[in-house]
Amino acid sequence: MDSLFDIALMTNNYSHDIATAILAISGAAMWMLSRNYPESATQEMELYFVRIYQSITKMAKYSLIWILIAGVPRVTFYKQYEWSTTAGDLQVIAIMIKHIVMFLLVGTGLFYWSKLSRRVKLLKIKNNTGG
Numbered sequence: 001m002d003s004l005f006d007i008a009l010m011t012n013n014y015s016h017d018i019a020t021a022i023l024a025i026s027g028a029a030m031w032m033l034s035r036n037y038p039e040s041a042t043q044e045m046e047l048y049f050v051r052i053y054q055s056i057t058k059m060a061k062y063s064l065i066w067i068l069i070a071g072v073p074r075v076t077f078y079k080q081y082e083w084s085t086t087a088g089d090l091q092v093i094a095i096m097i098k099h100i101v102m103f104l105l106v107g108t109g110l111f112y113w114s115k116l117s118r119r120v121k122l123l124k125i126k127n128n129t130g131g
């Protein structure tokens, strides 16, 4: 029973990292797609962009939710499973710095994502596919 919990917790901790990677890739993909969006797009292109935006946004949203959920057991059992006696108390500061950087990156991503969502909303209205 104990080892089952060990495996579940380690998998959870790993999933926290993987979900971060998926979130980062979603942001990068969305940035590249919108950067290369042509000035004079056809209606097919506009509809395609809206669909891609919706799929990537869904993936990013679930990743972010998962990161937050998986972070709770990770921080709860950090001392038992991940604590480094060599690094000692300094690792707490390192975790805080890492997460401040993460929150800044996620915050920047959310800012640009909300700007993009307004653009997508206009495209949906223009193409009569709902606001």
Ligand code: HEM
Pocket: 016, 017, 020, 067, 068, 071, 072, 074, 075, 076, 078, 082, 094, 095, 098, 099, 102, 103, 106
């Ligand atoms: C936007 C939200 C978050 C992102 C992008 C994020 C990302 C990450 C990443 C990439 C790591 C691995 C760092 C490494 O191995 O060096 C990590 C570790 C960790 N995260 Fe998060 N995290 C987030 C939120 C949270 C939350 C809300 C909690 C707690 C409730 C949490 C708790 C932890 C813990 C305990 C570790 C292990 C310590 C460490 O290696 O820094 N995280 N996180």
